Every structure is written in structure tokens, then in C-alpha cells.
Amino acid sequence: MLAAGIVFSNIHDSNLPELTKNRTVASVPFGCRYRFIDFALSNFVNSNIFNIMVITHYNYQSLMDHIGSGKDWDLARRSGGIKILPPFITAHANHTNELYSSRLEALKSVSYVLKRLKEDYVVMTDCDVICNIDFEDVINKHIRSGADMTTVVKSVELNERITEADTVYIANEKGRVKDLYVNPSNMHGKADVGLNISVINRRFLEMIVTDSIAHGYASMERDVILKNLEKYKFNIYRYSGRSARIRSFEDYFTHSMQLINDHEFRNSLFSEKNRPIYTKVRNSVPTKYMIGSAATNSLIADGCVVEGTVENSILFRGVKVSRNATVRNCILMQETYVGENSYINCVVSDKNATIRDGRLLSGAPELPYYISKDQTV
Amino acid sequence: MYKKQQCVAMLLAGGQGSRLYTLTEKTAKPAVPFGGKYRIIDFPLSNCINSGINTVGVLTQYQPLVLNEYIGNGQPWDLDRAWNGVMVLPPYQGKNGADWYKGTANAIFQNLDFIRRYDPEYVLVLSGDHIYKMDYSAMLSDHIRRKADCTIAVLNVSLSEASRFGIMNTDEDMRILEFEEKPEKPKSTNASMGIYVFNRDQLEKYLIEDESDPSSSNDFGKNIIPKMLAGGLKMYAYPFNGYWKDVGTIESLWEANMDLLGHRPKFNLYDENWRIFSRNTPHPPHRIGNSASVSNSLITEGCDIEGIVENSVLFSGVRVEKGAYIRDSIIMSDVVIKKSGTINYSIIDEKCVIGEKCVIGRTKTADSGITVIGAGIVLDDGVDISAGEMLGSKWNSNR
Numbered sequence: 159m160l161a162a163g164i165v166f167s168n169i170h171d172s173n174l175p176e177l178t179k180n181r182t183v184a185s186v187p188f189g190c191r192y193r194f195i196d197f198a199l200s201n202f203v204n205s206n207i208f209n210i211m212v213i214t215h216y217n218y219q220s221l222m223d224h225i226g227s228g229k230d231w232d233l234a235r236r237s238g239g240i241k242i243l244p245p246f247i248t249a250h251a252n253h254t255n256e257l258y259s260s261r262l263e264a265l266k267s268v269s270y271v272l273k274r275l276k277e278d279y280v281v282m283t284d285c286d287v288i289c290n291i292d293f294e295d296v297i298n299k300h301i302r303s304g305a306d307m308t309t310v311v312k313s314v315e316l317n318e319r320i321t322e323a324d325t326v327y328i329a330n331e332k333g334r335v336k337d338l339y340v341n342p343s344n345m346h347g348k349a350d351v352g353l354n355i356s357v358i359n360r361r362f363l364e365m366i367v368t369d370s371i372a373h374g375y376a377s378m379e380r381d382v383i384l385k386n387l388e389k390y391k392f393n394i395y396r397y398s399g400r401s402a403r404i405r406s407f408e409d410y411f412t413h414s415m416q417l418i419n420d421h422e423f424r425n426s427l428f429s430e431k432n433r434p435i436y437t438k439v440r441n442s443v444p445t446k447y448m449i450g451s452a453a454t455n456s457l458i459a460d461g462c463v464v465e466g467t468v469e470n471s472i473l474f475r476g477v478k479v480s481r482n483a484t485v486r487n488c489i490l491m492q493e494t495y496v497g498e499n500s501y502i503n504c505v506v507s508d509k510n511a512t513i514r515d516g517r518l519l520s521g522a523p524e525l526p527y528y529i530s531k532d533q534t535v
Numbered sequence: 536m537y538k539k540q541q542c543v544a545m546l547l548a549g550g551q552g553s554r555l556y557t558l559t560e561k562t563a564k565p566a567v568p569f570g571g572k573y574r575i576i577d578f579p580l581s582n583c584i585n586s587g588i589n590t591v592g593v594l595t596q597y598q599p600l601v602l603n604e605y606i607g608n609g610q611p612w613d614l615d616r617a618w619n620g621v622m623v624l625p626p627y628q629g630k631n632g633a634d635w636y637k638g639t640a641n642a643i644f645q646n647l648d649f650i651r652r653y654d655p656e657y658v659l660v661l662s663g664d665h666i667y668k669m670d671y672s673a674m675l676s677d678h679i680r681r682k683a684d685c686t687i688a689v690l691n692v693s694l695s696e697a698s699r700f701g702i703m704n705t706d707e708d709m710r711i712l713e714f715e716e717k718p719e720k721p722k723s724t725n726a727s728m729g730i731y732v733f734n735r736d737q738l739e740k741y742l743i744e745d746e747s748d749p750s751s752s753n754d755f756g757k758n759i760i761p762k763m764l765a766g767g768l769k770m771y772a773y774p775f776n777g778y779w780k781d782v783g784t785i786e787s788l789w790e791a792n793m794d795l796l797g798h799r800p801k802f803n804l805y806d807e808n809w810r811i812f813s814r815n816t817p818h819p820p821h822r823i824g825n826s827a828s829v830s831n832s833l834i835t836e837g838c839d840i841e842g843i844v845e846n847s848v849l850f851s852g853v854r855v856e857k858g859a860y861i862r863d864s865i866i867m868s869d870v871v872i873k874k875s876g877t878i879n880y881s882i883i884d885e886k887c888v889i890g891e892k893c894v895i896g897r898t899k900t901a902d903s904g905i906t907v908i909g910a911g912i913v914l915d916d917g918v919d920i921s922a923g924e925m926l927g928s929k930w931n932s933n934r
Contacts, residue, residue: 189819189820190819190820191819191820191836229610418822424819424822427819428819429819434817434818435817435819436817437817439611439815441611441810441811441812441813441815443570443571443572443804443805443811443833444570444571444572444833444834444835444836444848444849445821445833445834445835446795446796446805446832446833447829447830447831447832447833447834447844448797448798448830448831449797449830449831450830451829451830452828453823453827453829454823454824454825454826454827454828455823455824455825456822456823457819457820457821457822457823458820458821458822458823458834459820459821459836460572460820460835460836463805464829468823472820473820
């Protein structure tokens with residue numbers, strides 16, 4: 159095996175407070191039947207990486223439930239496979255034994271596992287960037303360039319929302335990082351923005367983690383990369399495919415709607431040859447449309463029952479839209495029930511939500527109305 | 536290491552299903568697709584796991600590739616067990632020659648060693664040809680309570696249908712007094728469903744005896760059951776009241792699929808207490824486009840619908856282009872129906888491509904036949920296939 163994978167499941171929880179109240183960012187439902195982590199795990203598996211560690215922090219019950227033994231991603235293996243690494247705290251925990259808040263600190267807390275890895279390379283990814291990427295190509299370019307670490311970037315036109323949350327990389331024509339800016343509020347124009355995916359030599363990773371423990375470093379970008387631009391070789395890999403970074407609840411809504419209306423974006427995620435996205439198999443029945451149902455321009459998972467009208471919406475598995483109900487511009491998660499004669503617009507309902515008969519609910523695209531898990535309206 | 540089991544199930548899945556014609560050209564009948572994302576064998580296998588029976592031997596013979604691959608290690612049904620689980624049992628070459636399975640009884644006889652490994656008290660014999668949900672454990676309890684040697688599940692059919700089945704004539708206590716195979720003048724309407732529970736000792740004894748009888752056709756219905764009755768064994772009928780359908784013909788397969796539709800479907804797949812499991816391939820959610828209209832239908836993951844779909848069952852990955860019209864039809868996986876095609880009262884098998892403005896089948900009437908397009912057939916634009924026609928693998932559009 160050439161490479162191992164590390165997934166950070168919690169890093170961006172605070173960006174989506176509504177959806178991560180009971181779960182990690184990794185297990186936020188997306189695109190009718192997936193969770194964010196499905197894209198990362200499928201990318202690993204489709205790139206022949208079968209030794210994967212998921213670093214957790216808190217709220218990881220739903221994540222463990224989703225992953226199970228890993229067999230739905232072909233990751234139930236005798237050697238390798240998927241491992242969930244719970245937070246490492248000793249029995250003598252005190253105030254200095256705090257949980258991590260950055261990737262580097264997370265790696266420090268699992269350094270005991272890093273030492274046991276046999277693969278030469280490690281691919282690290284967060285869960286908030288949705289894309290269907292071939293890691294093998296990234297690894298090959300990384301090896302050929304002789305870099306210590308290669309970060310995947312995408313060239314985009316900067317705007318306020320990007321500079322608030324992202325890291326901008328400045329590289330020379332050979333792709334070597336010359337400078338980087340974390341959340342640069344004063345930058346404009348086209349720039350290479352990090353996708354929080356990187357390939358790193360395993361020995362180098364071990365070394366910087368050990369070094370960071372000794373120095374008390376916390377940030378990979380500020381403390382490791384910036385301080386060692388000359389000493390080590392940090393490269394970028396420009397990803398040319400489509401991707402969506404979910405930085406906020408509004409982003410979540412926008413990119414979900416983009417799945418419906420932007421065919422190119424949808425096909426880049428779901429129709430890449432030999433690179434399907436896997437998810438937990440629920441054995442749902444096919445979706446049933448009744449007489450009088452009217453669905454248009456929507457993405458609908460299995461296990462739904464549609465009797466009413468559905469337009470421009472995303473229905474997760476097991477959603478029921480009753481007679482004379484109208485669902486417009488909505489994202490309805492697993493097992494949402496929409497009662498008779500109700501009308502809902504720009505609503506995001508979490509798992510198991512119930513919308514009573516005759517309810518009229520409307521949000522706006524910039525501020526969708528959110529119904530939390532198990533809530534009845 | 537094998538774990539002792541109370542009951543081992545033997546699932547007869549070697550049938551050709553010749554009356555399904557082109558649909559079973561390349562697959563055995565139990566592997567014929569059904570209900571959007573299932574295959575027929577999912578029903579007995581799911582029944583087994585839901586009934587707590589987790590040792591299942593699947594006897595295959597005819598065109599086993601698709602079936603063997605589908606069953607695999609049994610993981611979709613939770614039958615990938617360490618000490619038992621599902622096991623595919625094909626005919627094999629032995630020291631004294633090689634034999635195909637000569638009949639249903641011979642198939643079990645050739646695999647007595649499989650049964651003996653688990654040292655069960657009871658053996659459940661099933662067939663992979665039917666669509667139904669049944670709790671075998673209730674039947675087994677009934678068998679144990681009555682201290683029976685053999686229990687046969689029966690369905691109450693109408694008198695007019697009864698002469699198509701094996702009929703059990705019983706006393707008031709459901710003890711079987713007489714068995715008649717397809718009687719001209721049936722005395723009762725208890726039709727055998729081909730589901731048997733045997734005491735393992737008696738089953739072994741009769742199978743061995745039957746094997747040494749050269750005149751026997753080694754069949755449960757024709758030989759074993761009559762011989763057991765003649766031998767005075769305690770045999771009971773177990774009445775079953777639910778939905779049960781032999782999908783052995785094009786018409787019955789079509790009907791069974793349509794029985795899934797509507798508010799109160801004759802056969803309910805949406806049963807949380809009795810889930811049907813199947814092997815899932817990864818597909819994105821299905822998409823209903825701007826110009827689409829779907830009514831009274833089942834649509835599965837991976838479909839992309841821009842046309843009109845009514846009273847139909849669409850399997851995964853079907854693409855229906857703009858202006859296409861599908862009615863009263865079953866469209867299996869990965870079929871493409873191009874612009875402005877019309878499909879009426881038809882079954883389209885996997886991976887077909889139906890060209891633009893094709894007309895397949897005619898509006899369903901009382902005496903019109905079902906049109907069938909065999910797997911992988913590519914129809915050019917504007918082809919017209921009339922009602923009741925059947926295109927098999929030898930058909931080509933340049934005739």
C-alpha cells in the first residue's frame with residue numbers, strides 16, 4: 159500500500175451550528191442520501207487507499223453509526239480498513255489535557271497511531287469540501303515533485319466569503335509555496351485557495367508532529383509551513399474539477415440547490431466513470447409516486463412516498479409528502495413527514511421532522527427556515 | 536468449525552423459468568429482477584433472515600453466473616456469518632461420476648453432507664420462484680407443536696385454479712390425508728406452495744430410499760411426499776393467508792410488479808417489520824426534470840426522468856428523455872428511452888436502448904399481449920414493435 163488516509167471529522171463544526179448540534183461536520187447529510195464524509199471516503203477507496211483513520215472530537219455517535227464496520231465503502235478489512243480514533247485523553251485529565259482545535263493538535267493527540275503506519279504517504283482531508291477527486295493523481299504528482307507536502311488548491315476569484323474562511327497559497331511557476339495567507343481579508347482577484355486536502359510524506363509528518371509537540375505549535379499553516387518555507391518543500395496541486403466548500407448554513411442551502419440546477423456540478427460528483435460515491439446502504443424501497451403527485455426539477459432518494467407537489471427540492475430517504483401538500487425549494491432530510499394541505503418553501507428539515515397538516519412555512523434562500531431533528535411544527 | 540443449528544434452509548434455485556422466455560435466456564429464474572431494485576430470490580432470503588434462520592444452502596444449476604455473483608458472500612441479507620450463513624451449492628463431480636440435479640429431491644440428496652455439518656433437527660425446503668413475505672419460524676413452531684414429520688405450507692386458492700397446483704386434502708386438524716398433483720376434479724383448495732419443513736431424520740431416510748428407486752423422478756411433489764404419506768408419516772398442512780405469487784410467466788411477473796403500486800398495494804414492500812434486503816449498487820438519487828410527470832409509479836435511484844411515466848415500475852439508472860411516454864410498463868436497470876418514444880404495456884429488460892420516436896407495445900386491453908424487449912437490445916429511431924411481440928437476443932433491428 160502506497161498511502162494511508164486521515165479524515166478530520168470535526169474541524170469545521172462551528173460553521174454549521176444548526177446541522178452539527180447532534181453530529182460532526184463529517185456526518186452532515188448532503189445530496190439526498192449522502193453524508194459529507196462519504197465524498198472523502200469514496201475518494202480514498204476510488205484511489206485505492208484502504209487504510210483510513212477518522213479523527214473525531216465530540217458528537218461522533220452519528221458518525222460511528224453511519225460508518226459501522228465500513229463495509230459499505232469496502233473498508234471492512236482485516237488489515238487496514240477504516241478506524242475511528244476517539245479523542246485521546248488520559249484518566250488523569252486536567253485542564254492542560256484539553257481537546258484539540260486544529261489539525262496539528264489533532265495529529266498530536268493521535269501520534270501513537272501515526273508511528274505505526276507503514277505507508278510512505280498520508281493523504282489528509284477535512285470533510286467540508288465536496289468533490290470527486292482522484293487522489294492517485296495528486297500522490298503521483300507529489301512523488302514526482304519531490305515535495306515534503308503537497309496541498310490541493312483551486313484557482314478561484316476571491317470574494318469576502320472566501321477570504322473570511324480560507325487560506326490563500328502563493329506559489330512559484332514550479333508549484334512551490336512561497337507564501338500563504340490565512341483568512342486574508344484584504345486580498346482580491348484570482349488566487350489559489352486551499353481545499354483542506356494534502357498529501358504528506360509519512361516520515362515528514364511524524365517528524366513535524368513530534369517537533370510541534372516539543373515546541374507547543376498549534377497551526378499547520380502558521381507554525382509549520384510559514385516558518386519552514388525554505389527549509390522544506392511545500393507544493394501545491396491545482397485541482398481543475400468542480401468542488402463546493404460548505405462554510406455556512408447559507409452555503410449548505412446554495413450548494414444543495416446547485417445539485418439540482420447545475421448539471422455539470424452534479425455530473426462531476428456523481429457521474430465520474432469508475433468513481434461512484436458510496437454511502438451506507440439502507441435497503442430502502444424504491445420511491446413511490448401516487449396518483450395526483452406532481453414532482454418537477456427535484457432530486458429524490460429511495461424510500462420516499464410522494465402524493466403532493468414537489469418542486470426544486472431535495473428529498474432524502476424515507477420522506478413522505480402527503481396529499482395536497484406543496485414542497486418548494488426545500489431540503490427535507492431522512493424520514494421528514496409533510497402533512498396534508500401544507501405549503502412549505504425554503505425549508506430545511508432535519509431528520510425525522512414532522513410538518514403538521516395545513517402548515518404554511520417559508521424561509522428565504524439567504525435564510526432558510528430550519529426545523530431541527532425530531533421536531534414537530 | 537460449524538455451529539449446530541435447529542433448522543437449515545435449502546433453497547431450490549436451479550429452475551430455468553422457461554415460460555419467462557427471453558428474460559431467463561441468460562439468468563436463472565430466481566435472479567430475475569423484480570420491483571425496482573430486487574431479484575426474486577431476495578424474498579425467500581429475506582424471509583429466512585427475518586425468521587431467524589441463518590443457515591441457507593442455495594442450490595443452483597441453470598445459468599448460475601448472475602445468481603452466484605448476486606448472492607456472493609450473503610452480506611446484503613446479513614448471511615455472511617463466521618460459522619454458517621449462505622452457501623451456494625452447485626452440482627458437482629463425485630467419485631462415482633458427475634450428475635446434474637435430476638430433480639428437486641435429488642438436489643437435496645446430493646447435498647446431505649451440507650445439512651449434516653450443522654446437525655439440525657429440521658430442514659426447511661424452499662423454492663426461489665415466488666414473491667411473498669412469510670414467517671418460517673411460525674411454521675416451524677407449528678411443526679414442532681404438532682410433533683409432525685413433515686409440514687407443507689398451503690394457500691387457499693379458488694376452485695377453478697386448483698387443478699394447476701398440488702392439492703392437499705386434509706382432515707379438520709389439517710393433517711394431510713391425501714395428496715393430488717394437478718387434479719382434474721380437486722377435492723379441496725389447499726394448494727401446496729412448495730415450502731416444506733421436514734424432520735431431518737425422516738427426510739434423510741426417504742431421500743436415500745428414493746435415490747435407490749430407478750423409476751423415481753426424484754421430485755418432492757411427485758415422489759417424496761406421496762411416499763411419506765404411504766409410509767404413514769405425520770404430515771400437516773400449514774395454511775398461509777398473505778400475498779403469494781408464482782412469477783413464472785410474463786403475465787404474472789407483470790401483474791406482481793403492478794401489485795406494488797397504489798395507496799393500498801396488494802403487496803406491501805414498505806413494511807418496517809419485514810424488510811426485504813437486496814444487493815445495492817451505488818447510484819445517485821433519482822432526478823425528476825422540469826418537463827417530467829410521474830404518477831402511480833415506482834422510481835428507483837439513479838433514474839433521470841424528463842418524460843411522462845404512468846402506472847409503471849422503473850429500476851435503477853433508467854433514463855427517460857423529454858417527450859417520451861411510458862405507461863403500464865416495467866423498465867429494468869440502465870435502460871435508455873430516447874426522445875418522444877412511446878412504451879405501452881411492455882417489459883423492457885436491462886441495458887436496452889430505445890431510439891427516438893419508437894413505439895413499443897399498444898395500449899393495454901383485455902386481450903392484448905405484453906411486449907417484451909430482451910436484455911441489451913438497441914432499437915434504432917422510429918422502430919415500431921407491436922403488441923405481444925417478444926424480442927430475444929437473436930433479434931436485430933436491421934431485419
